[in-house]
């Protein structure tokens with residue numbers, strides 16, 4: 001399996017990237033360079049944000065090869081194809097504006113704008129594991145989860161069940177809706193709860209990519225194991241920050 005992966009990386013040109021990884025991230029604090037806002041503010045053309053950690057930082061729960069392909073190939077393709085699709089687009093190219101009117105956009109813009117937003121958020125909501133336990137929620141979000149779902153165990157159970165049930169490619173979300181209630185919802189493809197297309201809408205607090213490309217190299221068809229291990233990577237500090245911003249938001 002190791003050999004096969006190496007071969008695949010060599011063929012896909014990612015082996016060079018692997019050796020570059022250290023020098024790309026070695027001497028800088030990626031968190032200092034990276035904020036979601038940097039890539040989401042009004043820009044005519046979008047750029048692929050750097051990961052807020054090294055490609056192997058999420059090992060052993062998400063492997064380095066998966067991260068390199070997921071970020072360097074999949075996310076990059078969403079950014080490149082979004083830029084292409086927007087070439088002759090005359091409306092606002094602000095990413096939140098695009099998401100808000102997703103139902104009116106052509107599929108190339110809708111899918112790639114969603115892909116860029118969703119992945120940027122997804123990277124920011126994970127961090128290197130400190131042990132092999134699930135990470136516990138933090139701050140006001142911890143209290144809100146307990147109020148809404150009785151316990152964080154119950155919340156993880158309900159979220160995991162919905163993530164497992166997504167048919168085909170899609171995402172599972174924790175959102176704060178317009179009534180300031182926490183809700184779990186799912187989306188197909190690269191749609192998300194900021195778009196005017198889902199039955200449950202709201203500000204994303206947590207995002208889980210359940211496309212096969214997110215886990216297949218390591219987990220093959222075992223999505224349940226991927227979901228269970230993802231709880232060990234959740235960056236609850238970031239999730240709590242998104243929750244506090246969403247609670248304050250007057251929109």
Ligand code: MN3
Nearest residue numbers: 074209211214
């Ligand atoms: Mn993905």
